[in-house]
Amino acid sequence: MSKVFIYPTNSLILSDLVERFGHNPLAIMSKIREKITTIGVDSPPLNITPKEPEMGLKYAAVEVPAGVRGRMALVGPLIDDAEAAIIVRDATIAFGCMGCARTNELTKFLVRKKDIPILEVEYPDSDEDGQEFVYRIADFLKSLPTGADTQ
Amino acid sequence: MTQDDQVIIALVSCGSEYAGIQPELEAAASRLNAKLVYPEMDVSILDTIGMEFGLEVASPDLKLMMARAKAVVDGVARVDGVFVGTCFRCAEAAIVRNEVRRYIFQNSGLPVISYSFTERTTAATLLTRLEALTTIAKRKHLLGRERxxxxxxxxxxxxxxxxxxxxxxxxxxxxxxxxxxxxxxxxxxxxxxxxxxxxxxxxxxxxxxxxxxxxxxxxxxxxxxxxxxxxTVNSKGAVFLADCQKGHATVIDIGGMDNKAISVEDGIPGMFTMGGICAGASGRFLEMTSKRLGVEITELGDLAVKGMQDKVDMNSYCIVFGIQSLVNSLAKGSSPEDVAAAACHSVVEQIFEQQLQEIEVKEPLILVGGSSLIAGVPKAMGDMLNIDVLVPPHSQMxxxxxxxxxxxxxxxx
Missing domain, CATH: 3.30.420.40 (ATPase, nucleotide binding domain)
Structure with missing residues (x-):
């Protein structure tokens, strides 16, 4: 089983695809769940406190706005953990949406900088392209180590 | 100085010409017998550089920065050092600036400085940084001296x-x-x-x-x-006094008016940042705190070591509002020890947030400058970074x- 980072990081379709092929999707939903179920932190709605933008300094300079760094505090550790990644370019909002363009630029850059298998695909705009899109993702996921061949 | 001594500096910026500071940049460079040049590149690369570099940005001038950085790394542009500059408060530019600086430094070994400018940036502000750049670029032999x-x-x-x-x-x-x-x-x-x-x-x-x-x-x-x-001088002095002239070291110099964080390799600075003139993150803030507490600056450190910074609310890094927070805490009954600890923590926290992420912190971490003698400061730095902080003898010198x-x-x- 490989840890596969997905972009858009909240895409349910991508997350589901990764799981179907026996891998562990690294998606922002799990991080959000972790945040909102943390007992003792009271900073609704996401339980993000001024500490998160500080933690985001690992990924972006202090001059980068707090909102980008706060998001990076969630996304950054997922990238650190990633053993593979799928990036879908120019996806529609319904497929998955990251609200901040600056965070998106930095996220994709940090993923691309990692020495891991990466699949970058365009979001399809026809049924035919849609099928090809799923095949390519499936082939990529099949090529990743699963089960016994990973630690 | 002769033409041979001239230092060629690549100007990799997203539009210093539009910010009204180009004459200041040129003035600082010419004072150091340096020449700013625009690295040449093929214009067609602008269509692909975003994907090639990995950063798909909206601003074409930031793409131009990445393309120029690539020209420097590929050796298309022959330069001795690089100045990377972007506008202060542009988030996209801040991301690109950091990555471009790292990319050039890691792939070319050339000295690089980066700066985010405003229309008020002057030649005097740039001079020290550019002087360090030119020294590292052309006068490395000077910095090789160990005895x-x-x-x-x-x-x-x-x-x-x-x-x-x-x-x-x-x-x-x-x-x-x-x-x-x-x-x-x-x-x-x-x-x-x-x-x-x-x-x-x-x-x-x-x-x-x-x-x-x-x-x-x-x-x-x-x-x-x-x-x-x-x-360059302080880096050399720090590694000499700490007896760390070979290998990696990180030098943090908390001065009376600004701070320097310098990543040093064999006594020669690599990446470095020099904080702007912000008194809240400097020794001046500690001086004002000691005056308010009615103790000598030399006593502030011992006081801070006995205090708990968590007990004091500090909501601002500004020297004026920061002191106000400390005064309010005293009025609410906080102890001078806690206030002293909070002041030391505040200075260190600012250095951590604003400077240390721009350089690679490698041990040993050598803390120097007058503020290093205030025991609360190295303690706060050690606690924050979770490493041993080395304060060499004569660290203020x-x-x-x-x-x-x-x-x-x-x-x-």
């Missing part, structure tokens, strides 16, 4: 205090430390203190080196053989020691 020889003096004319040392055969034999009031008078007093302690006359000195804000003025006054900015060490190269010449 002080002969009888030399170094004078560090800082914004708050003036320091002087006299060194003989690799030993400090005299030192002086006075507040900076009139630059030349203060330098004379500090040097005289050092000479008296060393038991030598000024005319016996074989060479004098100057550094700090007042380096040019006092350099002229003493007819100094070396007038050198404080980034690094500039003067570095200058005395480097200028001894001129004795043999």
């Amino acid at each position: 002080q020889t002969g009888l030399t003096a170094g004078v560090d004319s800082g914004s708050t205090t003036t320091k002087a040392v006299v060194m003989r055969d690799n030993e400090i034999i005299g030192e002086g430390w006075v507040p900076t009031i009139k630059v030349i008078d203060s330098a004379d007093k500090a040097l005289q203190q050092a000479l008296d302690q060393a038991g030598v006359q000024q005319d016996e000195l074989q060479a004098i080196g100057t550094t700090g804000y007042g380096r040019f003025l006092i350099g002229e006054h003493y007819n100094a053989q070396l007038e050198q900015e404080e980034i 690094i500039g003067a020691v570095g200058a005395a060490l480097l200028v001894s190269g001129y004795v043999e010449e």
